[in-house]
Amino acid sequence: MKALILFGHGARDSRWREPFERLALIWRARHPQVRVELAFLELMQPSLAEAVTSLVGSGARNIVVVPVFFGQGGHLRNDFPVLLSACQEKFPDVVLSATPAVGEDEAVLQAIVDFGARAL
Amino acid sequence: MKALILFGHGARDSRWREPFERLALIWRARHPQVRVELAFLELMQPSLAEAVTSLVGSGARNIVVVPVFFGQGGHLRNDFPVLLSACQEKFPDVVLSATPAVGEDEAVLQAIVDFGARAL
Numbered sequence: 001m002k003a004l005i006l007f008g009h010g011a012r013d014s015r016w017r018e019p020f021e022r023l024a025l026i027w028r029a030r031h032p033q034v035r036v037e038l039a040f041l042e043l044m045q046p047s048l049a050e051a052v053t054s055l056v057g058s059g060a061r062n063i064v065v066v067p068v069f070f071g072q073g074g075h076l077r078n079d080f081p082v083l084l085s086a087c088q089e090k091f092p093d094v095v096l097s098a099t100p101a102v103g104e105d106e107a108v109l110q111a112i113v114d115f116g117a118r119a120l
Numbered sequence: 121m122k123a124l125i126l127f128g129h130g131a132r133d134s135r136w137r138e139p140f141e142r143l144a145l146i147w148r149a150r151h152p153q154v155r156v157e158l159a160f161l162e163l164m165q166p167s168l169a170e171a172v173t174s175l176v177g178s179g180a181r182n183i184v185v186v187p188v189f190f191g192q193g194g195h196l197r198n199d200f201p202v203l204l205s206a207c208q209e210k211f212p213d214v215v216l217s218a219t220p221a222v223g224e225d226e227a228v229l230q231a232i233v234d235f236g237a238r239a240l
Contacts, residue, residue, distance in 0.1 A: 004236055008190065016191030019223035026233045034240060066236045068190060070128065071136030099239040102232045103139035111231040112222045113146045116124055116186045119219045120154060 003035040003060035005051050008068045010040035017044060041075055052087040062095040070103035123155040123180035125171050128188045130160035161195055172207040182215040190223035
């Protein structure tokens with residue numbers, strides 16, 4: 001079973017989480033056959049390890065992590081690979097992979113530009 | 121003259137800035153008649169005040185700020201309005217406005233979901 005994790009930074013303000021909850025809702029509406037979980041680097045739960053553990057417990061054997069970050073700074077280049085490796089060590093039989101940050105995707109950037117254009 | 125500011129958080133790692141530079145390039149290719157500048161809350165230059173000052177200096181009289189953030193946490197709810205008000209006080213004759221965070225936009229969220237789906 002394949003599954004997806006939307007991995008964000010996290011923040012103190014719980015309202016920061018709202019777009020992530022909407023992403024999960026959109027995912028579930030469009031791809032109900034692929035389970036999705038949120039996970040956060042800091043300040044919010046669940047952690048990446050908790051989300052992976054939950055998905056593996058419900059039968060996922062192939063998990064793709066999508067970093068919902070704009071830029072690939074220190075968090076994604078340094079912290080994230082360590083967290084991902086720890087999850088892989090905990091579940092050696094699970095295929096665990098990650099995409100680039102969503103800010104690397106041309107269609108995401110185009111959507112942001114279009115949003116700005118509509119505001120003018 | 122109208123102008124746009126793409127306002128991001130900023131980070132220590134200069135590579136974090138790359139998607140923002142790409143956003144500006146896409147904007148300039150698509151909307152060459154509307155000048156665009158980047159601005160950052162912290163850790164990167166220019167600041168919001170510097171970007172506004174630069175655009176006003178080049179003739180902009182109507183500036184829209186697009187917060188390139190996913191969530192509306194403390195930075196956008198508390199820090200950003202203070203910075204924007206200070207810019208408005210400095211340039212009372214300029215029409216200065218802001219959109220919601222790009223993470224509030226349904227099309228941006230759809231693009232992120234589509235990016236995840238292509239990775240499965």
